[in-house]
Amino acid sequence: MNIRTFQPGDEATQAALFNVAAFALPGFKAATAEDVKRRTRARGFDPGARFYAEEGGQVVGYCVLEPDQGRVSVPWCRKGFESAAGPLLDTALAAARARGLNTVFAAYRRDWEPVLTFLADRGFVVAREIVNFWADPVDLPTLVNRSKLPIDRLRQTDLPAVAAMGRGLLRLPDEKLESYFFANPYFPAEALLVLRGADDAPVAIGIGLESSTYADVKKVDPNAPCFRLGAFGTEGLNTKRVNGLFSFMVADPGRALTAGLALLSEASQEMTEGTVTALAAQCPSDAPHLTSFYTRYFKEHGRFPVLEKRLA
Known part of the structure; x- marks a missing residue:
């Protein structure tokens, strides 16, 4: 497995990965490539803080760090490639440390139990609601x-x-x-x-x-x-x-x-x-x-x- 940073054209792939991985969760709202492009075109966008896992030349998962906010996403992966989640998150946290961050946070719906469990199992604790x-x-x-x-x-x-x-x-x-x-x-x-x-x-x-x-x-x-x-x-x-x-x-x-x-x-x-x-x-x-x-x-x-x- 190879983990790389953002490249132009990843927007559609990222939206598709999220939609496939999250569609069964309560309150799911589909992402579009345009949604992702708005983020990647924003002032201050850091392409070195967005990570993609590749297997066999295909992107099978991604994880996003927003270093200016200290916010990190859970890794979203294609079915059958869930093993990429741990390395993706580890890479994002290493990037946060390299940028001098002492703390990172994640925010998700409280009824997204698999997501909250994934984060809790990796040392995230609820700080507030x-x-x-x-x-x-x-x-x-x-x-x-x-x-x-x-x-x-x-x-x-x-x-x-x-x-x-x-x-x-x-x-x-x-x-x-x-x-x-x-x-x-x-x-x-x-x-x-x-x-x-x-x-x-x-x-x-x-x-x-x-x-x-x-x-x-x-x-x-x-x-x-x-x-x-x-x-x-x-x-x-x-x-x-x-x-x-x-x-x-x-x-x-x-x-x-x-x-x-x-x-x-x-x-x-x-x-x-x-x-x-x-x-x-x-x-x-x-x-x-x-x-x-x-x-x-x-x-x-x-x-x-x-x-x-x-x-x-």
Whole structure:
């Protein structure tokens, strides 16, 4: 067996391999060559981090590492060539180590038991679940800024406070936050709201996204392992754009309820004046003060596990 890296033309083969290997799994959605091409043509694509197993001159399996995210796929193999899975994953993990990664993660549906078992057998452990929520604006309580503190837009001078607020949640290093918040091609900086304390320092930050071109939360698969654009904790990941997305962070977890209500009031008013008929949210289960807020004011829609593996 030979394992090589990506070559132009592999897109159709990769899509076909996934479709054959995964079609019997719950919620299966077929891949196309165009889907794969969008990834391989994206800025920052690393052809040396996509691996293909060949047997007798034919590609029989593949595994993908996304080094900029630290994400790895399970190996998808043709029936009868499942023995290629172990070497493919080992090659991807070796490439992750060579790129200086200390941890990798995988995210799949929680009802894809064979996939989760494969990962668990190779040292991956569930680090958290990503919980998806939705809410009908008419079902929300009458929202007012109970804190009586001012809410305005994010300023560049707020970034150190936001970075401190997001420790353990934000995925980008401090020096990349400015470009993420102020030069993001998918949402304007004006979408970011800051709740300020008496000293004008940020107490909490929220975001509300409104675009008619983004998906309707009621029509997306809530159990699919898709990170949602704008949700704090998804920075730098491949994300799905969902209309009406609300997310927030707070400096003091004890103030999550008050701060969240104030920011939700402001964001929902702005969003529902446009094309938003349902609000969306997404939150990791290891931020309990945030998940408690969404559980109280939104309806849980679905969830998926994130599995991590530390690299020696």
